[in-house]
Amino acid sequence: MTYCVGLLLDAGVVLLSDTRTNAGLDNIATYRKMFLFEQPGDRAIGIMTAGSLSITQTVMARLADANEEPDNDRSILRAPTMLQVAELVGATLSDVTSDVKSKMERMSQNATASMIVAGQRKGGPMRMFLIYPEGNFIEATADTPFLQIGEHKYGKPILDRVIEPGTSLGDAEKAVLLSMDSTLRSNLSVGMPLDFAVIEADAFQIGRTRRIEADDEGFARMSAAWSEALRNAFQEIDPI
Amino acid sequence: MTYCVGLLLDAGVVLLSDTRTNAGLDNIATYRKMFLFEQPGDRAIGIMTAGSLSITQTVMARLADANEEPDNDRSILRAPTMLQVAELVGATLSDVTSDVKSKMERMSQNATASMIVAGQRKGGPMRMFLIYPEGNFIEATADTPFLQIGEHKYGKPILDRVIEPGTSLGDAEKAVLLSMDSTLRSNLSVGMPLDFAVIEADAFQIGRTRRIEADDEGFARMSAAWSEALRNAFQEIDPI
Numbered sequence: 001m002t003y004c005v006g007l008l009l010d011a012g013v014v015l016l017s018d019t020r021t022n023a024g025l026d027n028i029a030t031y032r033k034m035f036l037f038e039q040p041g042d043r044a045i046g047i048m049t050a051g052s053l054s055i056t057q058t059v060m061a062r063l064a065d066a067n068e069e070p071d072n073d074r075s076i077l078r079a080p081t082m083l084q085v086a087e088l089v090g091a092t093l094s095d096v097t098s099d100v101k102s103k104m105e106r107m108s109q110n111a112t113a114s115m116i117v118a119g120q121r122k123g124g125p126m127r128m129f130l131i132y133p134e135g136n137f138i139e140a141t142a143d144t145p146f147l148q149i150g151e152h153k154y155g156k157p158i159l160d161r162v163i164e165p166g167t168s169l170g171d172a173e174k175a176v177l178l179s180m181d182s183t184l185r186s187n188l189s190v191g192m193p194l195d196f197a198v199i200e201a202d203a204f205q206i207g208r209t210r211r212i213e214a215d216d217e218g219f220a221r222m223s224a225a226w227s228e229a230l231r232n233a234f235q236e237i238d239p240i
Numbered sequence: 241m242t243y244c245v246g247l248l249l250d251a252g253v254v255l256l257s258d259t260r261t262n263a264g265l266d267n268i269a270t271y272r273k274m275f276l277f278e279q280p281g282d283r284a285i286g287i288m289t290a291g292s293l294s295i296t297q298t299v300m301a302r303l304a305d306a307n308e309e310p311d312n313d314r315s316i317l318r319a320p321t322m323l324q325v326a327e328l329v330g331a332t333l334s335d336v337t338s339d340v341k342s343k344m345e346r347m348s349q350n351a352t353a354s355m356i357v358a359g360q361r362k363g364g365p366m367r368m369f370l371i372y373p374e375g376n377f378i379e380a381t382a383d384t385p386f387l388q389i390g391e392h393k394y395g396k397p398i399l400d401r402v403i404e405p406g407t408s409l410g411d412a413e414k415a416v417l418l419s420m421d422s423t424l425r426s427n428l429s430v431g432m433p434l435d436f437a438v439i440e441a442d443a444f445q446i447g448r449t450r451r452i453e454a455d456d457e458g459f460a461r462m463s464a465a466w467s468e469a470l471r472n473a474f475q476e477i478d479p480i
Contacts, residue, residue, distance in 0.1 A: 153393035157422045162474050182397045218480030233469035240458030
């Protein structure tokens, strides 16, 4: 499994993904699931992936190829709007899934993938989309300013409680890391290191990025402090 | 869906279940999912159910019938140990599931159920079991003093952090209610009212029981206080 979360805030887009890929419990590997694209001054785009690695790698490779080919009209670096970026990613995901599906079905197996696409192009607003395996998508809004793919349940309660469009980038970083922390504790198929990125509003370039390794002292300290804070909060609650 | 949680503590067994049953989003009903049996001075047993209502109702009806029939050797009120109670429930669940399955498969459908069985018989320790749809089961231990069935992920982080065998019954009640609160907030298919019960160690009778209705002021206050405490705890955490 995987856990990726994206926030669409007034101040910018905040993205966090894990890196664990597994084919069974005894075949575990680390693969990057966050991909960042920019043309400084014009656009910045982040894509996060969940699902079958054979699908997500092929989609990302096709998108990268299209960026390299000047005449290819499926380049996300040349699409005029974020909506069209989402449509291109969705169409590519749909094509690849369909190819892989026909092979898998011959073996009575199945494979799917989903993606989060977020960013901003000059002249347009910041937008964030969740692309379904079939290629269709939904968009984050002020009512629902976060999107998750993969193992999303353990980390949702904290986001439900603290994230709103006006949340600061500092609080947003804490919130996604704590959301990931709850998921890491409860599900072995989600694992360190983590990839973190911010795209600030109207910056049209990738902002701060960071890889958080398994031995990161700050993350360990925050995780311990959160456990302690939760236990203290629990003690303060009166019984009903 | 459903959410039921049971704690096996030094001080006793604590049980909490929701009551929502749904067949699609537009067909929602309230059914009790917690069933309590006692022979004061000899034994006290609690059973909670999740899954297909057609299966769980039939299992509970067969168990109740067996209790009424003096010669029936499948009565959980006459089984000599809690292990044999778990085996009786497992065998009944396996029989009923198998019956229903053969009908469902003709329509290419499927139905399963699982149960938590907890209690104590005089002369033996308190025990708690999770009965799988196939009738086999696992048991709670000091390392893993809680069991959940149904929609278990949202409510697990709080249990992971605060429950251990030495937890008091008061803290245990708070913990299962907060675990349920997180689940209710995130999943519409889990709903009020709630059924709560305690079986104290070496009491050999059902202890405090309580139905918590949707308009329960104490529960609403605790839920609000917990949200507030979580947000405060969040603010206290330093960024990494």
